[in-house]
Amino acid sequence: ETGVTQSPTHLIKTRGQQVTLRCSSQSGHNTVSWYQQALGQGPQFIFQYYREEENGRGNFPPRFSGLQFPNYSSELNVNALELDDSALYLCASRVDSLSYEQYFGPGTRLTVT
Amino acid sequence: GNSVTQMEGPVTLSEEAFLTINCTYTATGYPSLFWYVQYPGEGLQLLLKATKADDKGSNKGFEATYRKETTSFHLEKGSVQVSDSAVYFCALSSNNAGNMLTFGGGTRLMVKP
Numbered sequence: 001e002t003g004v005t006q007s008p009t010h011l012i013k014t015r016g017q018q019v020t021l022r023c024s025s026q027s028g029h030n031t032v033s034w035y036q037q038a039l040g041q042g043p044q045f046i047f048q049y050y051r052e053e054e055n056g057r058g059n060f061p062p063r064f065s066g067l068q069f070p071n072y073s074s075e076l077n078v079n080a081l082e083l084d085d086s087a088l089y090l091c092a093s094r095v096d097s098l099s100y101e102q103y104f105g106p107g108t109r110l111t112v113t
Numbered sequence: 114g115n116s117v118t119q120m121e122g123p124v125t126l127s128e129e130a131f132l133t134i135n136c137t138y139t140a141t142g143y144p145s146l147f148w149y150v151q152y153p154g155e156g157l158q159l160l161l162k163a164t165k166a167d168d169k170g171s172n173k174g175f176e177a178t179y180r181k182e183t184t185s186f187h188l189e190k191g192s193v194q195v196s197d198s199a200v201y202f203c204a205l206s207s208n209n210a211g212n213m214l215t216f217g218g219g220t221r222l223m224v225k226p
Contacts, residue, residue, distance in 0.1 A: 006156075033213060033214075035214070040219075041218055041219065042117075042202050042204075042216030042217050042218045042219050043157070043202075043214070043216050044216075045213045045214065045215070048213060056213055058213070090156055090157065092157075092214075099212070100145045100162075100164065100206050100212055101159065101162070102159075102214060103159075104149075104156040104157040104158070105156055106155055106156040107155075107156045
């Protein structure tokens with residue numbers, strides 16, 4: 001039990017739609033990262049937020065965006081969904097951006113049809 | 114850029130067998146190294162870590178030693194149990210990459226009674 005929660009657990013969307021995934025970090029953790037894990041692969045880094053500002057981004061297009069709120073919650077938004085966006089989306093929180101120990105939530109399974 | 118390569122699975126063992134899962138990495142600077150475990154339908158759990166060369170991480174009977182000379186971080190366990198069946202991910206993070214995690218592709222371990 002990491003204290004990091006995500007919602008919803010599962011989600012089915014249609015190509016072209018928009019989706020918002022939510023994460024609640026551990027209390028006191030001011031850094032949150034999002035990862036995409038396609039079936040049978042390792043997680044890929046999407047972006048990171050530190051004190052409500054994006055401060056790192058992986059190789060993902062701008063239609064992947066995020067928000068972080070003062071209450072340790074965060075969102076991942078994906079516009080214009082594509083079939084290849086089907087994946088498990090994981091958020092991970094940590095005490096600050098210099099800390100290497102990240103605590104993962106259980107993930108949201110997104111299926112795009 | 115940073116990368117992690119781990120042996121492909123699945124690895125199938127009988128209970129009480131010896132386990133080795135190979136992991137090698139490419140990174141600039143001095144990365145921290147991790148093994149994460151993912152049980153079916155769940156998110157990632159940190160299994161063990163090592164933050165500098167020659168460090169040995171250990172947890173729940175699993176061990177891995179940070180070998181800078183061979184850029185390796187192989188996971189070992191002397192006697193596996195059925196409950197160890199899961200997917201194992203080797204990962205690294207480095208200060209020059211914002212401490213984001215770079216994962217290998219994962220190795221599925223199946224332990225038979």
